Amino acid sequence: MAEKQIWQKIGESFIQEYYNQFDNTNRMDIANLYSPVACLTWEGSPVQGREAIAAKLVGLPFKRIKHVITEQDFQPTMDNCILIMAFGQLQADDDPPMAFHQVFMLKFQDNAWVCTNDVFRLGIHNIPV
Amino acid sequence: MAEKQIWQKIGESFIQEYYNQFDNTNRMDIANLYSPVACLTWEGSPVQGREAIAAKLVGLPFKRIKHVITEQDFQPTMDNCILIMAFGQLQADDDPPMAFHQVFMLKFQDNAWVCTNDVFRLGIHNIPV
Numbered sequence: 001m002a003e004k005q006i007w008q009k010i011g012e013s014f015i016q017e018y019y020n021q022f023d024n025t026n027r028m029d030i031a032n033l034y035s036p037v038a039c040l041t042w043e044g045s046p047v048q049g050r051e052a053i054a055a056k057l058v059g060l061p062f063k064r065i066k067h068v069i070t071e072q073d074f075q076p077t078m079d080n081c082i083l084i085m086a087f088g089q090l091q092a093d094d095d096p097p098m099a100f101h102q103v104f105m106l107k108f109q110d111n112a113w114v115c116t117n118d119v120f121r122l123g124i125h126n127i128p129v
Numbered sequence: 130m131a132e133k134q135i136w137q138k139i140g141e142s143f144i145q146e147y148y149n150q151f152d153n154t155n156r157m158d159i160a161n162l163y164s165p166v167a168c169l170t171w172e173g174s175p176v177q178g179r180e181a182i183a184a185k186l187v188g189l190p191f192k193r194i195k196h197v198i199t200e201q202d203f204q205p206t207m208d209n210c211i212l213i214m215a216f217g218q219l220q221a222d223d224d225p226p227m228a229f230h231q232v233f234m235l236k237f238q239d240n241a242w243v244c245t246n247d248v249f250r251l252g253i254h255n256i257p258v
Contacts, residue, residue, distance in 0.1 A: 079208035119214045
């Protein structure tokens, strides 16, 4: 099996850390994974800046959440960023599991890879009839 | 209602043109929407370069296809690119409709906005049980 590319390793580490922090630790700490001027689009609503993003994530209306990642794709970009698309299921409190997909762009800033762009969508409206 | 941002207008035009070309015209022409060195990850398989991407899309095993977009999100990036996440359903020939999601990154090159990164996934493996 071919050695993984460095951007794939960085992407995999980010995904593991992101969802681990989201599910298992103080959700406020997830702010550290974002660039100070990062953009989040959460179910179509734009949120700008690290603090606003953390506040948005902390304020989501559930106590417990668990993400299970089904697939994750990684690509390098021309501007030395890393594009990630992840999808899977999440379960909030005792609700039924829901499909979701999420895109991240990572950039190397101040000696760390941080998220500059994040787009999240639930898959609940995307079931063929 | 607020005036749309320029990056949103560009993104919406791209999405409309991309799926219109994919569904209704010679699929080979879609190559013109990609940068010469664009990356595509198609259901986890990497394809590099405009010609290889067009060949991949032309070679997909169906005669007719129709995409219906449910949601599309757009973000500007720090490097003056535009990040797009689209999801919806597609129907190939007489198969049942399938959910899909697709990410594009657009960059302004040689006086045009072209796709430098494209990640496509069907949603068929992402149904909560």
